[in-house]
Amino acid sequence: MRPKRRVVRSSRVQQKKKLKLKRRSLFTLAIFVLVIIGVSLLSRIDALTVSNISIEGNDVIETSVLKNEITSIISGSHIILFPKKSSFFLPARKIKRDLLSEHTRIETITLSRSNFQSIELSITERKGEYLWCGDFIEEDATAETCYYVDAQGTIFAEAPYFSGPIFFKFYTNPDETTEGDLLGSKVLPSELFTQILSMKDFLTNVNIKTQAVSVTEDRLYELFISSNEDSLMQSPKILFNSDNNFEAIFNNLGSALQTEPFATDYKDDLKDLLYIDLRFDNKVLYKFES
Template sequence: MKDIKSTYKKNGSTNVSPEPTSKKSGKRAPRRNIPGRLFLIVLFIFGLYVGFGYLVSIEPLRVETISLSGNNVIVAADITPVVKGYLKGYRFWPYRNDSIFVLQKKDIKEALFLKFKRIEGISIKKVGLKEVEVVVEEKEGQYLWCGEINSLGSEDTCYIIDANGSLFDVAPQVSGDAYFKIFGGQVDGESPIGSEVFSLEDFNKIIEIKDELDLHKLSPIALLLYDDGLIEFIKKTEDKNLYEGARIKFTLLVDYKEAIDNLLSALNSEPLKSEFAEKEGLLQYIDVRFDNRVYYKFK
């Protein structure tokens, strides 16, 4: 049977209507299981995390030995317990703190700095797979703080001062003038260690004045620090009593550099120049606290 096509004329032309077609039936695309795949990925990553944690925490990779180097006063017996305290437990499960690969260097350094004020610098090195070496640099102190002024000559305990003017350790019992001693000032708290007797600015002024005095036959062995800003350097003497030497008086409230210039000018001018050369051992005091004036007295 022939297909019948409908035709009609319009404006003298013949149009042919399209042949009706049947709608094609299509297949539905399979739905992807996204949540399941994400779960497998997360499970795989977690497995790697746990597996690697157990791997780096096996016994052959655990720290057993702690060594100390660079020390002069601090001993290994004091350092070791602090370090071992950070080797216990887990950093985060299953990563053990005593694993050579999980070592908490930053935390150990902070704990050692906090406990030992004598330490200037620290580095922590891994030696093989089972040893940690703690390398310390200790502060060097040339000056001592020995308490209040009234303890002058009878000081029992002195403390070493670091380059920033802080007290960082008890000084060894040393007689004589091996150390420059400072008396006066106050400290905060029950223990002087870690305290500052004076500001860093004032401390630097004091040391600069001391260094100038050392260069001009006025080497001081001690300093008296008063509350009103007055400071008295005690000149080194051959007398049996170390603190019987002449007093050189300054104040921290005015320009100390100008005071030093005035002192040096007076020492190089008459009449003090000749008197000092002849009667140095009899000098009682030199006072440079006043503008452009130097007062002195001999016994």
Template sequence: MINSISTKPSRLKDKRRKLLRKKITIVFLLCLVLLISLSLISRSKGLLIKDFEINGNNITKSEDILKVVNSKISGNYLFLFSKKNILIYPRSEIKASVLDSFKRISNIKIEQGESQLITLSIEEREGEYLWCNYFDERETDECYFVAKDGYIFSEAPYFSGDIFFRFYSYLGDNPVGKNIIESEKFKRLMFFKNNLLKLSINPHLFFIRGDGDYEFLFNNTSFNRWEAPKIIFKTEDDFEEIYKKLEMVLRTDPLSLNFQEKLSSLLYIDLRYDGKVPFKFK
């Protein structure tokens, strides 16, 4: 008896494999053609950004902003699709890079205009205060502009006198991009400062001591800046409660009588303790 093995199933499998390979090859080629076509379309002049319009910037130079923007739209995605394409340009990257490069800029709005024009609307921070470096128990001339939320954003020129309210502390070699203290706490602190005027106290300087406690020094032209009368309080103190405590002290003898006259000989009022408020005259 002669045995034989059928080769038909094997041939059928080979045909199926070949057919599958052809299909895969065709799909691959179609995808490749599609990618190349989309790549070419993404580079067509009708879809490329023609220009940028920048407005709202008073201090930051437009050409400096453009350098950052152009660095983000140069090149291609995956070596195929142009980053200058008005439909797929890296809007989020541009915004993040501009904000990171220019600390004076607080916000940027990017909009698509007509004729492939992109508009960048800039909002800049304004200098409300000065922060000055203080370390090794000495003041330096190194001062920076501070926004209303306590954010340090730019080096400041030298100012004589008290044109700006000043903050002194030590924040390292490069304070730009840092907050003097946490933003919400800073706003409460400034509210406290402004309320001091109701008590006939005009602070001109805020000092964060080495131990972390705070000092407000009063404005008095007869004194050296650091020899002026001051109030001292803790970092963790509630500013509203501190204000009430100070108000009570100033209504009590001996400070209640002719406070403005006594101010010239006052050294400090210390509000850091519960149940007592030490103060000292010269």
């Protein structure tokens, strides 16, 4: 009979342990629920809710537009319980990500909290340094639709029509990295973009002002020299390609500009110049209208 008593006693001990574990689990769950409810109620207190939005640095994009978009982003709640406009649960990353996605003119955003009820956004807008005007040159410049390009080669906003070479123009097939969306894409890969600007700056330093560059499908670069011609296609141009050694190009052209008879011909008969060809190693080919 003693073994049976031990079995019964062991069964009762196990039942008590299970009951104790169940009560402990229920107690823990109750504490967790109370904490969640408490945090939810706390996050709804007006003193801890963002109600003031200040924005600085936006010169073109209207402040009211940005505030309305931010207000829309922070409306609603996280999983019903936690309001997004609570200072504790403010979706700062989403605010920055959505604004950058919606406004390609915005280059950087810094978001900070001055207190529990206020957030401050400091915005840097892209500046138009150049124009992108399509992947080929229109015979009639007024038919072009051009876009502003920033110093890093990013296309970010449509530009009005400018008469005359106010901005240096790019005619390229842009690197569309945003699923076919032109805004936010690059006029050229970064390395090539930098090389083109280096070439432009070098020419400026030797008193050759350029107004546009065109890149053909076979990667031929046509850098157009500023002239009095009405049509860009009639302006003299400098030819090179992406495989050229740019340092060698600079040296060759610099030497040619100081060597007769090209030096005098270029100075006196620029209006008759058709092209300067730099595509061949250690050679500078050129042609004037006869």
